[in-house]
Amino acid sequence: MMEYSLDSGASVSDNSDSIEMQETEDMSDDPFCNPEKPVRVTFEEITSAAYKIRSGIKNTPCEKSHISQLTGMNIYLKKDFLQHTGSFKERGARYALLMLNEQERRNGIIAASLGNHAQAVCYHGYKLGIPVTVVMPLIAPIMKIQKCREYKANVIIEGKDMDEAKKTAYKLSKEKNLTYINGYDHPHIIAGQGTIGLEILEQVSDIDAVVVPTGGGGLLAGVSVAVKMLNPQIKIIGVESERCASYSKAMSNGSPLFTPIEGTLADGLAVPEVGYNAWETSKNLLDKLVVVKEEMIALAILRFIENEKCVVEGAGACGLAAILAGQLDEFKGKRVVLILSGGNIDTTILGRCLERGLAADGRLVKCRVTVSDRPGGISELCKIFGSIGVSIKDIIHERAWVASDVFSVEVIVVCETRDYTHSVELRNLLRSKYKKFEFENFPIESTLVATNKDLFSDDLDP
Structure with a gap:
């Protein structure tokens, strides 16, 4: 086990006003996240957070x-x-909001997030009566953007990724005198x-x-x-x-x-x-x-x-x-x-x-089979799949790009099997019936978790 220590480095106390605000002109735009003097969060701070957020989490x-x-x-x-x-982010968000002083509450806060932190500060800001602005990058899920708006927050969509969204949030925090709350590195978070x-x-x-x-x-x-x-x-x-x-x-x-x-x-x-x-x-x-x-x-x-x-x-x-x-x-x-x-x-x-x-589990597979282009060629292939209970989800056939004779057609089949063993059965059957076939991204057995009773352990708790 790695060495465990809590008594070195900076720490953060229960009162937000007592967190040491480092000079950050040359290091960071976030005063609570100083790379030169990082804060080491203590167990006492966590227990304090647990007490303060218990009624809202x-x-x-x-x-x-x-x-x-x-x-x-x-x-x-x-x-x-x-x-x-829908996420753990509410815990840190509520505690950080509760630890704001009166002036910071009146001015409001700003955050940058792909979604979960944004939703958390928007929801708890709404419940606590604290104005919230969130900057979300263009790649943020639409569902999460909409949820933030439902909580009456000011939602700004800007930046191609989180790095650009954070820069925008830093800039606005200074221009509008808003408290920036980092979603993963603020000590209270x-x-x-x-x-x-x-x-x-x-x-x-x-x-x-x-x-x-x-x-x-x-x-x-x-x-x-x-x-x-x-x-x-x-x-x-x-x-x-x-x-x-x-x-x-x-x-x-x-x-x-x-x-x-x-x-x-x-x-x-x-x-x-x-x-x-x-x-x-x-x-x-x-x-x-x-x-x-x-x-x-x-x-x-x-x-x-x-x-x-x-x-x-x-x-x-x-x-x-x-x-x-x-x-x-x-x-x-x-x-x-x-x-x-x-x-x-x-x-x-x-x-x-x-x-x-399903593909990783060996239950959705894609294969290419070269069959006869004469009447009944594709029908016979479909019957082979059905004979062992394999369900065909999609099928495409190509003639122009087949390198063999003109009486052949390449059929691409996407099908659903019961499990990895069933996929292996299909592969073996095709091998016995056709000279030319291949699977794309056939699953590797070692990456799968078997579901048969042989794996059940008697040592497990009931």
Whole structure:
């Protein structure tokens, strides 16, 4: 386990007026996030946050998952997507708003966000009577933009990504004298997010590990402090997408480093640089960091819908994605808590995720088969698929680009199978019937989680 320490570095107290405001002219536009003098959030601040936000935040359930028997682990799900706005961001947002002084409340606040932080500050600003302005980049999901407007906030759509949206928000905060609240690195935001850790330890006993979705690092930092203070033996596992691996780059660099972000299903984690306060707070508390592939995130979203009947966005599904990919096999037979951080997935994106999940699961496959172009050639192919119960979803045939004889046609078939084993049966049958065929992106067995009873462990809790 990495060395655990809370008594070095700067810290933040209960009163917002007592947070040291660093001189930032040459370092940062955000006075609460000074790279030269980062703030290390304390356990006392997290307990203070828990007390202050208790009347406005749901104590969400942390329940045993049906997926436990499929993975060989005792998995518990902390369902923070059940907050009013659909994500854990409400915790930090409410605490940061409550800690404003009277003048700051009158002037209002501003934030930059892809969606979840924006919704959280808009909702709680509306409930507390504090004016809120949010800057959202062009890539922000339409559903999240609309929700912010429903909470009577001033919504500004500007910038191609989060970096540009933040610059706009910084500029407006100075021009209009608004308090800028960073969605993942403001000390009060980190403290508020840490209250999840307190709830988890009250709800589940004998925990071996807590798996935390990681983007800017605020949730990881808060949960790490809360959990490690109460039980240093619990492992803290951070998980991020390979397409926005900013924390991995920070670990390699020894400090936060700007990381280009690619489009990802885990849009809630798409932060180009880990927060300085979050890094200072969490860097010595993290036991393991896992980077997951996009197809495993899609598969995790599918598993949650099919097995838990809950819709989780890409960021919240990253923990299960790491387990499905076999990256946390050292916790087989142990008790693991996954934080389901949000459920605000755009409906159009959800459809794509389910298709990708089915493909990753070996249940949606695409193949090319060269068949006779004489009458009955394609009909015979369809009968072969139907003979083993494979459902054809789409079929296209091409004549002009077939390199063999003019009496052949290439047929592209997208079909749905029951599972990986069923896909293998289809492949073997086609091999016995046709000389020329190929599958596109045929799933690899080692990346899949079997669902047969042989995997059920007698050591799991009932």
